[in-house]
Amino acid sequence: MSVEELSAKEQIRYSRQLMLDGFGMDAQLRLKNATLLVVGCGGLGSPALMYLASSGIGRLRLMDDDLVELSNLQRQVLFKVNHLGQPKAKAAAKVLASLNNEIAVEAIVTRADANNLDELVNDSDLVLDCSDNFATRYAVNRSCYAQKKPLVSAAASGFNAHLAYFDFRRAASPCYECVFPEREDNPSDNCATQGVIAPLLGIIGAQQALLAIQCILGTGETGVVHSYNAHTLGQKQFKLPKDPDCDCCGK
Amino acid sequence: MQIFINDSAFEVPEKASAEQALVTFGAKPPFALAVNGQFVAQGQYQHLALQDGDRLDILSPIQGG
Numbered sequence: 001m002s003v004e005e006l007s008a009k010e011q012i013r014y015s016r017q018l019m020l021d022g023f024g025m026d027a028q029l030r031l032k033n034a035t036l037l038v039v040g041c042g043g044l045g046s047p048a049l050m051y052l053a054s055s056g057i058g059r060l061r062l063m064d065d066d067l068v069e070l071s072n073l074q075r076q077v078l079f080k081v082n083h084l085g086q087p088k089a090k091a092a093a094k095v096l097a098s099l100n101n102e103i104a105v106e107a108i109v110t111r112a113d114a115n116n117l118d119e120l121v122n123d124s125d126l127v128l129d130c131s132d133n134f135a136t137r138y139a140v141n142r143s144c145y146a147q148k149k150p151l152v153s154a155a156a157s158g159f160n161a162h163l164a165y166f167d168f169r170r171a172a173s174p175c176y177e178c179v180f181p182e183r184e185d186n187p188s189d190n191c192a193t194q195g196v197i198a199p200l201l202g203i204i205g206a207q208q209a210l211l212a213i214q215c216i217l218g219t220g221e222t223g224v225v226h227s228y229n230a231h232t233l234g235q236k237q238f239k240l241p242k243d244p245d246c247d248c249c250g251k
Numbered sequence: 252m253q254i255f256i257n258d259s260a261f262e263v264p265e266k267a268s269a270e271q272a273l274v275t276f277g278a279k280p281p282f283a284l285a286v287n288g289q290f291v292a293q294g295q296y297q298h299l300a301l302q303d304g305d306r307l308d309i310l311s312p313i314q315g316g
Binding site: 040042043044045129130131132133134137154155156157160161162178179180181183185186187189190191194196201225227236237238239240241243245 | 280281283285288289290292293294308310311312313314315316
């Protein structure tokens, strides 16, 4: 059931969006009526979720089975010292609910995999991949493709990051595996082995939130991959044609 | 002729293929290749003849987040 008006408080809370050219009440109601599944509440999930919650996405579902550790606090800005040892999804849900008490936030303390994703993805309007491993990335991509749900995917390590939007409601959309096919020799580097510069997560996580809002408003362009270099502050974008030989979305 | 790989200039023979350029650069799989802002499927690397001034970008997959 969709909500068709904003309360007086919501109109004040979102006033700086409502006054934007090309945004307005219709756009804000679209955000309010949207359900997003965010896989991973770490470095990318933190800033993405803070902006999605504050912007007024009506229902956020957070999926993560990790616990908050001291080494997370350098970049996972949702968490504070008092969250150490707590499940990230639950701690994140508490913080986000206090950031915006007009939205629904649900913690799912479970590792995302091929067995549990389809139902959750199908119940969402859009999925954000903020995970930290290839196995989850491929599972999320496949589930979103199978359920025909748009996916905003991002990854960051060291001083580099990637960001992409795949709108699987469009048959011609490429997928994550069109860029990076699943391989046994995929690099094992991650934030734990290679490190990561903290503000990079903020830059890319915020762009994931922006792409999510664009998707909800119907303005996102599918099949564009962005690459960011935190040394030069340079961002490049690349067009991705659908790969007819792709193991996931090809023939 | 001169091409650019990840923003650095390289000299390659006229009509060199993308695959030759990748060998010149020493690209280590796995990676994705974009030429002038568009990704190229792996099966096309040996058939794609490069032109002077082409800009190649080699992206390695990243899993962290």
